[in-house]
Amino acid sequence: QGGKTISGVVLSQDQEPLAGVSVSVPQTSIGTITDDKGAFSLQVKPTASSLSFSFIGYISQVVPINGEAPIHVVLIKDSTSKLSEVVVIGYGSVNKKDVTGAISTISTKDFQKGAITSFDQMIAGKAPGISITSNGGHPGSGATIRIRGLSSLSASQDPLQVVDGAPFDGYVNPNDIESVTILKDAASAAIYGSRASGGVILITTKKGIAGQTKINFNTQFSVSKVKGYVDVLTGDEFRDYINSNAYFTADYKDLLGSANTNWQKEIYQTALTTNNNLSVSGGLGKIPYRLSVGYLNQDGILKTDNMQRTTGSLTLNPSFLDNHLKVTLNLNGSLTRNRNANQGAIGAAVAFDPTQSVYDESNTLMGGYFEWMRDASTPNPLAAFNPVSLLNQRRDVSHYNRGFGNINLDYSLHFLPDLHISANLGFDVGNTTGTTKEDSTSRNTYNIQGDEVYKGLNNQYSSDFNNYFAEYMLNYKKDIASIKSNINAMVLYGYYDNRSVNDNYASFDYLGREIPNTEQKYPYTLDQSTLISYVGRLIYTYDEKYTLTASIRRDGSSKFAPATRWGWFPSVALGWDLKQESLFKNARGLSSLKFRASYGKTGNQGGIDNYKYIPSYYLSDNTSEYQFGDDFYSMYTPSSYDESLKWESTASANIGLDFGFLNQRIYGSLDFYNKHTTDLLATVDIAAGTNFTNQLLTNIGSMNSKGVELNLGFVPVRTSDLEWTVNLNASYNNSEITKLLAYPDSSYKGQVTGDIEGATGQTIQILNLHQQPNTFLVYKQVYDANGKPIEGAYADLNGDGQISPYDDQYYYKSPWPKWIMGFSTNLTYKKWSFSTTLRANIGNYMYNNVASNQGIAYNMGVNQYLANGVRDVLYTNFINKQQQSDYYVQNASFLKMDNIGITYNVGEVFGLKSSNLSLSGHVQNVFCVTKYDGLDPEIYGGIDKNIYPNPRVYTVGLNLNF
Amino acid sequence: KDQTMVIASSDAATELTASAQTLVLNEENAADQAVTLSWSKPDFGYAAAIDYYLQVSFKDSAFSKISSIGIGTATSISYTVEDLNTLLLGAKYPSDEANDVQIRVLAQVADSLFVYSNVLTVNVTPYLAKRVITYPNLYMPGDYQGWDPTSETIAKLYSINSNTSYKGYINVEADTNYFKITAAPNWDGTNYGTGGKGLLSTTGDNLMIDTAGYYLVTADTKALSWSYTRENWGMIGDAIGGWDDADEVMFDFDKENQVLTKTVNLVAGGLKFRANHDWTLNLGAGAKYGGDNYTITTAGTYLITLDLRVPDEPVVTMTLQ
Amino acid sequence: MKHYFQKIHIIWAVVLGMTLFSCSKKLDRTPINTTSDADVYSTIGGTKEALAKVYGAFALTGSTGSGSSDLAGIDAGTSDFLRLYWNAQELPTDEALCAWGDPGIPDLNEISWTSSNTLLNGLYNRCIYQITVANAFLRATATTPSTFSEADQEDLKHFRAESRFIRAYQYWVLMDLFGNPPFTDENSTIGKVAPQQIKRADLFNYVESELKAIEPDLVAPGQNEYGRADQAADWALLARLYLNAEVYTGTDHYTDAITYSEKVINSGYSLDKNYNYLFLADNNLNNPETILSINYDGNKTQNYGGTTFLVNACIDGSTGAGPTSYGVPSGGWGGIRARSPFPKLFGDDYTTSKDKRAALLLGTDYDITNTTTFAQGIKVIKFRNTNSDGTLPANAGTYVSTDFPLFRLAEQYLIYAEAVLRGGTGGDKTTAISYINLLRERAYGDASGDVTNIDLNFILDERARELYYEAFRRTDLIRFGKFTGSSYVWPWKGGLKDGTSVADKYNLFPIPASDLSANPENLTQNPGYGS
Numbered sequence A: 001q002g003g004k005t006i007s008g009v010v011l012s013q014d015q016e017p018l019a020g021v022s023v024s025v026p027q028t029s030i031g032t033i034t035d036d037k038g039a040f041s042l043q044v045k046p047t048a049s050s051l052s053f054s055f056i057g058y059i060s061q062v063v064p065i066n067g068e069a070p071i072h073v074v075l076i077k078d079s080t081s082k083l084s085e086v087v088v089i090g091y092g093s094v095n096k097k098d099v100t101g102a103i104s105t106i107s108t109k110d111f112q113k114g115a116i117t118s119f120d121q122m123i124a125g126k127a128p129g130i131s132i133t134s135n136g137g138h139p140g141s142g143a144t145i146r147i148r149g150l151s152s153l154s155a156s157q158d159p160l161q162v163v164d165g166a167p168f169d170g171y172v173n174p175n176d177i178e179s180v181t182i183l184k185d186a187a188s189a190a191i192y193g194s195r196a197s198g199g200v201i202l203i204t205t206k207k208g209i210a211g212q213t214k215i216n217f218n219t220q221f222s223v224s225k226v227k228g229y230v231d232v233l234t235g236d237e238f239r240d241y242i243n244s245n246a247y248f249t250a251d252y253k254d255l256l257g258s259a260n261t262n263w264q265k266e267i268y269q270t271a272l273t274t275n276n277n278l279s280v281s282g283g284l285g286k287i288p289y290r291l292s293v294g295y296l297n298q299d300g301i302l303k304t305d306n307m308q309r310t311t312g313s314l315t316l317n318p319s320f321l322d323n324h325l326k327v328t329l330n331l332n333g334s335l336t337r338n339r340n341a342n343q344g345a346i347g348a349a350v351a352f353d354p355t356q357s358v359y360d361e362s363n364t365l366m367g368g369y370f371e372w373m374r375d376a377s378t379p380n381p382l383a384a385f386n387p388v389s390l391l392n393q394r395r396d397v398s399h400y401n402r403g404f405g406n407i408n409l410d411y412s413l414h415f416l417p418d419l420h421i422s423a424n425l426g427f428d429v430g431n432t433t434g435t436t437k438e439d440s441t442s443r444n445t446y447n448i449q450g451d452e453v454y455k456g457l458n459n460q461y462s463s464d465f466n467n468y469f470a471e472y473m474l475n476y477k478k479d480i481a482s483i484k485s486n487i488n489a490m491v492l493y494g495y496y497d498n499r500s501v502n503d504n505y506a507s508f509d510y511l512g513r514e515i516p517n518t519e520q521k522y523p524y525t526l527d528q529s530t531l532i533s534y535v536g537r538l539i540y541t542y543d544e545k546y547t548l549t550a551s552i553r554r555d556g557s558s559k560f561a562p563a564t565r566w567g568w569f570p571s572v573a574l575g576w577d578l579k580q581e582s583l584f585k586n587a588r589g590l591s592s593l594k595f596r597a598s599y600g601k602t603g604n605q606g607g608i609d610n611y612k613y614i615p616s617y618y619l620s621d622n623t624s625e626y627q628f629g630d631d632f633y634s635m636y637t638p639s640s641y642d643e644s645l646k647w648e649s650t651a652s653a654n655i656g657l658d659f660g661f662l663n664q665r666i667y668g669s670l671d672f673y674n675k676h677t678t679d680l681l682a683t684v685d686i687a688a689g690t691n692f693t694n695q696l697l698t699n700i701g702s703m704n705s706k707g708v709e710l711n712l713g714f715v716p717v718r719t720s721d722l723e724w725t726v727n728l729n730a731s732y733n734n735s736e737i738t739k740l741l742a743y744p745d746s747s748y749k750g751q752v753t754g755d756i757e758g759a760t761g762q763t764i765q766i767l768n769l770h771q772q773p774n775t776f777l778v779y780k781q782v783y784d785a786n787g788k789p790i791e792g793a794y795a796d797l798n799g800d801g802q803i804s805p806y807d808d809q810y811y812y813k814s815p816w817p818k819w820i821m822g823f824s825t826n827l828t829y830k831k832w833s834f835s836t837t838l839r840a841n842i843g844n845y846m847y848n849n850v851a852s853n854q855g856i857a858y859n860m861g862v863n864q865y866l867a868n869g870v871r872d873v874l875y876t877n878f879i880n881k882q883q884q885s886d887y888y889v890q891n892a893s894f895l896k897m898d899n900i901g902i903t904y905n906v907g908e909v910f911g912l913k914s915s916n917l918s919l920s921g922h923v924q925n926v927f928c929v930t931k932y933d934g935l936d937p938e939i940y941g942g943i944d945k946n947i948y949p950n951p952r953v954y955t956v957g958l959n960l961n962f
Numbered sequence B: 001k002d003q004t005m006v007i008a009s010s011d012a013a014t015e016l017t018a019s020a021q022t023l024v025l026n027e028e029n030a031a032d033q034a035v036t037l038s039w040s041k042p043d044f045g046y047a048a049a050i051d052y053y054l055q056v057s058f059k060d061s062a063f064s065k066i067s068s069i070g071i072g073t074a075t076s077i078s079y080t081v082e083d084l085n086t087l088l089l090g091a092k093y094p095s096d097e098a099n100d101v102q103i104r105v106l107a108q109v110a111d112s113l114f115v116y117s118n119v120l121t122v123n124v125t126p127y128l129a130k131r132v133i134t135y136p137n138l139y140m141p142g143d144y145q146g147w148d149p150t151s152e153t154i155a156k157l158y159s160i161n162s163n164t165s166y167k168g169y170i171n172v173e174a175d176t177n178y179f180k181i182t183a184a185p186n187w188d189g190t191n192y193g194t195g196g197k198g199l200l201s202t203t204g205d206n207l208m209i210d211t212a213g214y215y216l217v218t219a220d221t222k223a224l225s226w227s228y229t230r231e232n233w234g235m236i237g238d239a240i241g242g243w244d245d246a247d248e249v250m251f252d253f254d255k256e257n258q259v260l261t262k263t264v265n266l267v268a269g270g271l272k273f274r275a276n277h278d279w280t281l282n283l284g285a286g287a288k289y290g291g292d293n294y295t296i297t298t299a300g301t302y303l304i305t306l307d308l309r310v311p312d313e314p315v316v317t318m319t320l321q
Numbered sequence C: 001m002k003h004y005f006q007k008i009h010i011i012w013a014v015v016l017g018m019t020l021f022s023c024s025k026k027l028d029r030t031p032i033n034t035t036s037d038a039d040v041y042s043t044i045g046g047t048k049e050a051l052a053k054v055y056g057a058f059a060l061t062g063s064t065g066s067g068s069s070d071l072a073g074i075d076a077g078t079s080d081f082l083r084l085y086w087n088a089q090e091l092p093t094d095e096a097l098c099a100w101g102d103p104g105i106p107d108l109n110e111i112s113w114t115s116s117n118t119l120l121n122g123l124y125n126r127c128i129y130q131i132t133v134a135n136a137f138l139r140a141t142a143t144t145p146s147t148f149s150e151a152d153q154e155d156l157k158h159f160r161a162e163s164r165f166i167r168a169y170q171y172w173v174l175m176d177l178f179g180n181p182p183f184t185d186e187n188s189t190i191g192k193v194a195p196q197q198i199k200r201a202d203l204f205n206y207v208e209s210e211l212k213a214i215e216p217d218l219v220a221p222g223q224n225e226y227g228r229a230d231q232a233a234d235w236a237l238l239a240r241l242y243l244n245a246e247v248y249t250g251t252d253h254y255t256d257a258i259t260y261s262e263k264v265i266n267s268g269y270s271l272d273k274n275y276n277y278l279f280l281a282d283n284n285l286n287n288p289e290t291i292l293s294i295n296y297d298g299n300k301t302q303n304y305g306g307t308t309f310l311v312n313a314c315i316d317g318s319t320g321a322g323p324t325s326y327g328v329p330s331g332g333w334g335g336i337r338a339r340s341p342f343p344k345l346f347g348d349d350y351t352t353s354k355d356k357r358a359a360l361l362l363g364t365d366y367d368i369t370n371t372t373t374f375a376q377g378i379k380v381i382k383f384r385n386t387n388s389d390g391t392l393p394a395n396a397g398t399y400v401s402t403d404f405p406l407f408r409l410a411e412q413y414l415i416y417a418e419a420v421l422r423g424g425t426g427g428d429k430t431t432a433i434s435y436i437n438l439l440r441e442r443a444y445g446d447a448s449g450d451v452t453n454i455d456l457n458f459i460l461d462e463r464a465r466e467l468y469y470e471a472f473r474r475t476d477l478i479r480f481g482k483f484t485g486s487s488y489v490w491p492w493k494g495g496l497k498d499g500t501s502v503a504d505k506y507n508l509f510p511i512p513a514s515d516l517s518a519n520p521e522n523l524t525q526n527p528g529y530g531s
């Protein structure tokens, strides 16, 4: 044989034998694992000079072989390892191994990088089951986040955002964020009860460590460019189209101009962004602190759009009384100055006649801009407005100041240190003030009132809000070694109050004259809602193998009547560390395996009006009075209400498996879930005569979502010079409405929804039983032999010889993707590091409302002016609206590269030992592969009206630590 | 598209057939079925919603001028003698002669998706329709027509409100004219004679009008009263020579049809009808009492008929000869 | 150490205090700027403001400005009663054709609507909304507060009778248009109990009995405040109801129609000397003819329906002397014009007619070859936002101040004459002719347009000449059997340029699909419209 046998024992720091440690000869395939006594025995070649010991959660060691002497190794726990990581959960944190629910955590090193201005951009594509859809390219416009598909129809589905324990959706500077944790299943989220149906996003900010003063300076410079324009006719094409089409009468042909104006080009710009952040952390004496300031100055790609935001945050987390009293203070503030461009210019630019010039110097009435006029002194009131004038003649500047924070006092009793009493008090206040001014020559505000012409605008607006909460908690944690048990029990009382005030003002013209009939009846409106909660939770761990989590929450909401306002939200979850079982303990290659199962119930009351259960009357406005005799009377108007309005509740079950192979070089998790929402809050048609309206928000119906989520990580290469990591995630979701009627009715046709542009009151989607929410309800288009759609020809689906709504419309696809996938990779070679993130949605469909509204001749010449059309009109030759045709429902599956970047780590600078400088370059919105014809296949809700396009952004950055 | 497209076939066709090729229409059979036109459903290659239109070519126009009748989704239509007659007269086919009538069907799905059937030629002889009046009526047999209540040539009184109040016209030719009023077209029912001046009696002698002319007669079978007023109708206006009294052209009485008629040459201009050379009682456009002038736009020879049989519902026809 | 403990005690004291403070009562949040119904109806002033909504529900789309709506699922500006009622009564007839392609409009133009027509759904819900508001008013005022003076009690009696009148009016509209609507009254509560359907004939009896029952509680003719219903309005609606009774129930009531139209005729109203003044911005002043109107005001009662719609939709920028000449300098929506048969009721060339009612027509292009081309067709400029002295109302822009006459004397003359011709007793034809000649003498300015004899077809035409664009035409054509079928076709009837026959089912509008879905247990669709 010619070898030698090495044996030995592997122990942990506390001298416990470690089973399952892999023992191998470096650079060879020779290896074994330790048994449950920590012992191993391995035959090696005579030349072997060392053995490598590695175990998940511990720092690997390489030990020299000394003859055949037994080797005695103590492995040290790796505090940075995934397995020993502490995971933030609702009202506390647990070790990752004790997690029982479906939780995704994304931390600093996994964040998307580049010109990141909000946290949602950092986590897009990084975890399964989370859909993040940009709300458009306007600076600060944010994103719509959906966790595990849909859970409601009319109530809010936004996840609850909790920042360092404070349930506020305030803006957090991405540079201050340490990690983002997403509670996806009901068992994890149920602890947040009635606000958690959309899932919960826990944001943890960076903290200081006493004794380690660190300064970080980060600066970025970005250039944003529009990626593409809506495909409309050029001036020449438009002239040809109008002139050659018999549909247009001579009156319209006469309106054609001689210019070739690309209106979209006129309204967009190359926009610059600078983003600077400075943070200092360390200890003020014994008090750890972190202070950061940021300044962002971002231009929108729409001309005149700009945002300047200054943020500051301070964290103090001192301990007192021999660490018995821990205090955490978080304060966040932001000052935002927005110049809001008139976004109406976006649609106007798509539709504006390209044969007209931007300017018409003779038109002094309209500031020298071309506008459609009836005569020199009267604009055509029905015509579109010059997009450039919309931008240049408005100056809407707002100031938005917001501060939020909380103080958490956690006291462990001196006589019973396992019992913590804590209080968490927080505030979130903000106010907005602004003015909207328009030039005296602005077409937008041209306002004839009898003999007076009120020109321009000088309006103000303001609002503020004050949200407070207080939470008091008792927490008992005890490790009872004698019965191998660990107990973590908690009870909590919470009080949450939200109050907002919106001020009402009259309108004024540019001379400051009050525009008639704009005075307001009430100086302000006030909205207030309050939530009171009682929570209890027990986390019990037995033998470090089995973890049981059970919680219950009782919430009362001011949005519901006393009889219906209280709701129970229980949950139970089980974790089972299979790796600890003998069956898997010795499984080679399997480095971790854990089974999770959970069930819980969450509630929802978000996004609905505050007082909808209260019968009340309100007085009508000054322009809504009724005349009796010679006097005008305000009308006392009854509001619609639903006395029995109550919680929407979602019960959800989750089964999951976490696994790791080859010493966690491959790791991942697989989850199955089933969510069932009952007492669905939906705005539906009600029987006429039963209320003071015809559609009411009420509890009706139920909905089900099922899905699978897979998250996979690989570390294909890991050497001291080169590390390559890959993350892949994929999730499948199917949501279906299972009930939607107060009375069962086989002839029920569903509740139409999804307003489309181009015709008031027109919808394209439907909510109905056994369908995905917002399924498109359309006619089946008939095509000619060349594949061109035939105007007005649809298949007679029920064969009665006529085309009728509902009967001949069919359910065709939905806006919701079946599959959402993310792919991230990071390659680090010496000082270079390269990363990219890609995302794909599959099975989502989009209604191209831009084409259906602007791809028809009818809208190109009506009301004595001309409007441009999208190029599709040259193909279809449609004259009239064909808005209900399935021709416009298009496959919007896509693959997008969100981000690609490269970083060079310079290392120490200025001779400072602990300093580090890195330089980076990133591109965002790199490419998009899709079959969809419109500008962007990713629009929340699946109806493509004219959107503010997301630009492509090129960023260079510098990050300096010392 | 993600799904199979519905493609409309370009060789859809429809075949029009008629249940009869030669038709001689006459008024006696007005309510009878005349013909059924049927056509096949064209196959557009998919479940199409088709609207059919029956198109009747105007005489000698080869479909450049058509009467179009919306059928809806049915694939056949039946015409009664009367309806077919009305349709053909409207399409300018002359009455009482055999005409080759061209008919086709348009099967339409959308503005740009349709097919025409074959052109079917049917030989039809229309009739000149007489006016059908359905109000309850009384009969006035007398000297002027030979005392025959069963005759077609008889003056009648009508009650448009279906009550006891009747009105109608009688044309008497001699200066002494006796007549009676009968409830039925025979002598078997109630017969009214005179009950004294302006009164009726079921037992009285004959009623009398003493001067030849055209008269409005009223009768009330409950009040047992009656009256008569002479109405001497003519036409006047620049279309017929002028607005002076001297320009007025008086009507003739068409005994067979109990209406007033005249064939005249008209030029473009206004025209009105009036009674007794006076404007007190006149008829204008739309056969409205006191209505606006008729406007004649095409000069030519016209057969003008003034049908006053139901006094509240005068009918004027002007046919360019 | 002790120092710290004291601090902690303070903290916990605060905590305890807040806990107690944060009791469950805090969950009783109530809105501001609103009032409970108990407060509203505790004074006669508040009660009158509630009455203003009972009326205002057919004048305005909502209570918070022209962009607001009491209804959902329909464009706010389109959701008002008159705009929708007018569209339903005029667009399917020979009087009007709308050029807009907005959903619901082409179907009304061509009589091809379905149960999902947005406008019909809006109209149905608007009528029922006003009934629901009236029911709530009657429920809340069932008992009189003890604090009410005798005068207050008298006012309240009138208020309640007027609410019942408004409700009866809307039930009449529903009966005329939809036939068999769901039925609620003051005993129906707000909530989820779906109402039962009422048959058209039963609804006729209900409306009749209500109108008769409230007669003594209404103010005497002409004695109420402008804009509020009096006994003459009650009789006028009864006369209209009886004239159409045969359509609604199969049994005629022409004698009753004569009785009640005569009561109105003899109650002191007289014809306005100038026909066109009835439709001008100051028609609330010196108007001896209008019995009840829907009131609008360009400053105080703004919306995008009502007469604002009527004035703006009937003109565009190039109509006549331009929008300013019609009192809407920033308006002119270019939608509605007449089909050719209507102007021809004034003669083949209406411009040569002596009839001054024809002077409110404009243009020479009779034929509409393209329904969406507003330039085609004779324009109707009957409703205008100018004052009778030619001036414009204050702040004239788009909103219109002209009040819409729901009931005016002229209609009662025509009802009387028609009922006589149809065999009603208690009236006579000579009087009927004299009433018609009153209308014609106003129209002609002298006796040259007088008639000596009238018949039913003349009445139908004269109603069109007198009442055109006042939302009567559909009901009239149905009463004369000419709306559906082939006895009378007009351009674009049935969707063909020359017009074609349409099925008899269209004599009733369908119950909206949305309500059939929301109330499936109780509602049955009208015949011919499927389930």
Ligand SMILES: [Ca+2]
Binding pocket: A796, A797, A798, A799, A800, A801, A802, A803, A804, A807, A808, B049
């Ligand atoms: Ca069908």
Ligand SMILES: [Ca+2]
Binding pocket: C281, C284, C295, C296, C297, C401, C402, C403
């Ligand atoms: Ca007014």
